[in-house]
Amino acid sequence: MSGMWLFVMILLLGAMAAGVGFWWVRRREQKVAMLRERLVTVTQCARQTGDNIAHDLRTPLTRLRGDVEAALRQDDAAAHRATLERTLGEVEGMQSIINALLTLGQAEAGGIRVKKRPVDLTALLEEMLELYIPSAEERQLRLEGRIAPRMLIEADRQLLARIFSNLLDNALKYVPAGGLIMLTGAIKGGRAEITVEDSGPGVPQEMREKIFERFTRLDSSRTIASGAGLGLSLVKAFARLLQGDVTIGSSSLGGAAFSVTLPASAASVSTPFPR
Amino acid sequence: MKLLIMEDDVAAARSLKEGLEQAGHGVDLAHDGDQGYALARQGHHDLWIMDVMMPGRDGLSVLKALRDEGRRTPALIVSALGEVDERVEGLRAGGDDYVVKPYAFAELLARVEALLRRAHAFGGSPETSLELADLKIDLLSRSVIRAGQAIDLQPREFRLLEYLMRNAGQVVTRTMLLENVWEYFFDPQTNVVDVHISRLRQKIDKSFATPLLHTVRGEGYILRAER
Numbered sequence: 001m002s003g004m005w006l007f008v009m010i011l012l013l014g015a016m017a018a019g020v021g022f023w024w025v026r027r028r029e030q031k032v033a034m035l036r037e038r039l040v041t042v043t044q045c046a047r048q049t050g051d052n053i054a055h056d057l058r059t060p061l062t063r064l065r066g067d068v069e070a071a072l073r074q075d076d077a078a079a080h081r082a083t084l085e086r087t088l089g090e091v092e093g094m095q096s097i098i099n100a101l102l103t104l105g106q107a108e109a110g111g112i113r114v115k116k117r118p119v120d121l122t123a124l125l126e127e128m129l130e131l132y133i134p135s136a137e138e139r140q141l142r143l144e145g146r147i148a149p150r151m152l153i154e155a156d157r158q159l160l161a162r163i164f165s166n167l168l169d170n171a172l173k174y175v176p177a178g179g180l181i182m183l184t185g186a187i188k189g190g191r192a193e194i195t196v197e198d199s200g201p202g203v204p205q206e207m208r209e210k211i212f213e214r215f216t217r218l219d220s221s222r223t224i225a226s227g228a229g230l231g232l233s234l235v236k237a238f239a240r241l242l243q244g245d246v247t248i249g250s251s252s253l254g255g256a257a258f259s260v261t262l263p264a265s266a267a268s269v270s271t272p273f274p275r
Numbered sequence: 276m277k278l279l280i281m282e283d284d285v286a287a288a289r290s291l292k293e294g295l296e297q298a299g300h301g302v303d304l305a306h307d308g309d310q311g312y313a314l315a316r317q318g319h320h321d322l323w324i325m326d327v328m329m330p331g332r333d334g335l336s337v338l339k340a341l342r343d344e345g346r347r348t349p350a351l352i353v354s355a356l357g358e359v360d361e362r363v364e365g366l367r368a369g370g371d372d373y374v375v376k377p378y379a380f381a382e383l384l385a386r387v388e389a390l391l392r393r394a395h396a397f398g399g400s401p402e403t404s405l406e407l408a409d410l411k412i413d414l415l416s417r418s419v420i421r422a423g424q425a426i427d428l429q430p431r432e433f434r435l436l437e438y439l440m441r442n443a444g445q446v447v448t449r450t451m452l453l454e455n456v457w458e459y460f461f462d463p464q465t466n467v468v469d470v471h472i473s474r475l476r477q478k479i480d481k482s483f484a485t486p487l488l489h490t491v492r493g494e495g496y497i498l499r500a501e502r
């Protein structure tokens with residue numbers, strides 16, 4: 001992936017977003033025409049790059065471009081407004097893909113300096129439960145924890161939280177209503193092992209390696225929820241930054257079980273998974 | 276309020292200026308670090324908005340120099356990088372808050388207003404209670420009362436309400452809540468904040484005639500007495 005290219009994309013998208021923000025003070029026609037010009041540049045940019053980044057951005061860009069061109073053929077303020085609102089939505093989607101790709105690129109190239117500090121993993125996992133339980137309940141899902149006491153690790157709290165939050169986001173997305181999600185944490189043989197497992201559809205054996213690659217999504221997931229297929233790539237990259245790893249297996253609950261292992265600090269109390 | 280924007284991208288600076296002026300602020304522009312430093316030293320501004328990457332002197336070294344001279348004007352750092360250590364560096368250089376490009380204008384404006392308000396709230400002795408209409412929270416006993424009726428909140432709900440009370444009358448974004456109430460500097464995919472807000476709303480608004488906690492579409496939330 002070319003960092004330079006992504007940087008240029010970001011600047012372009014940033015300019016677009018700023019433009020959209022002030023649409024109502026300018027003459028609409030002029031604004032839409034400007035947007036179109038920028039879009040053409042971005043689309044051309046995307047076409048020049050052969051890899052899947054371009055491919056994945058091309059879908060929203062195509063939609064966007066079609067939408068803007070259709071609006072240009074009209075002369076209706078309400079339609080223009082609706083177009084600009086959709087444009088902003090698409091831009092935000094592309095922005096988050098680009099952000100994820102940049103972070104991934106940096107993480108994999110070792111460009112993210114991790115400042116390890118003592119982290120109370122027990123407290124962090126309890127906080128994640130507290131943060132997510134209301135959202136789980138809103139989706140008619142049960143989210144439960146089996147978290148061992150006094151787990152201390154040397155890590156970066158923000159990266160840890162991003163790992164678990166991505167795994168919980170997935171469980172909330174892919175487990176159908178009525179299901180169960182379990183968050184487990186324990187120290188085993190000097191390593192912390194945190195598992196997010198669920199009663200959902202799971203991931204077939206042959207896809208279990210692939211699922212961590214960029215832009216990989218199960219076909220069966222596409223109809224259930226939207227996503228870029230970057231969350232698990234980030235989880236893997238962050239786990240590795242922390243000298244850990246993430247693997248997937250089947251859960252006794254019937255769905256997927258994602259296990260994150262991390263080096264524990266010597267002060268941790270060794271505990272099996274609590275009942 | 277008079278704001279100083281240091282931003283080398285002329286178009287970005289202009290649209291930012293327009294937006295902030297519409298929100299009722301006076302704005303000066305600087306297009307590079309040296310110009311920004313010179314303007315900031317005049318001491319006319321209530322807030323600095325500084326881009327990290329500028330030609331000549333970068334935003335962080337300008338800020339550091341100004342802080343070393345004892346200037347305490349609140350500073351909002353704007354950066355295109357947005358990684359964990361970058362944010363820490365920005366705050367260490369003397370920044371008071373940090374946003375990542377490309378940001379939503381509403382996000383930047385909410386942070387600007389929060390910083391301006393915080394700067395003006397300084398000076399008095401620390402409050403022991405906060406009040407809005409018939410809602411009162413006691414920061415010492417951590418109790419909440421509305422219209423004479425005690426309301427039972429979880430510790431996190433209390434922090435959430437406290438943050439909203441401290442910013443009463445102003446929009447706070449989901450990202451600001453995640454940062455200040457949960458101390459997470461990233462945005463989860465799930466709408467976690469919205470659900471916590473709706474639970475809090477159940478407790479503080481549901482059985483009362485006038486709602487206090489309002490949703491501002493596409494921006495965030497606001498706690499205020501009138502509609």
Ligand SMILES: Nc1ncnc2c1ncn2[C@@H]1O[C@H](COP(=O)(O)OP(=O)(O)OP(=O)(O)O)[C@@H](O)[C@H]1O
Nearest residue numbers: 170171174202217218221227228229230231232256
């Ligand atoms: N808990 C789960 N149960 C079943 N399938 C899952 C689960 N978690 C992930 N998957 C599958 O793995 C794919 C990749 O997950 P990943 O988090 O990388 O991407 P995503 O959720 O599709 O998009 P995003 O980039 O928004 O996270 C998903 O599309 C889904 O098919």
Ligand SMILES: [Mg+2]
Nearest residue numbers: 170227231232
């Ligand atoms: Mg995901």
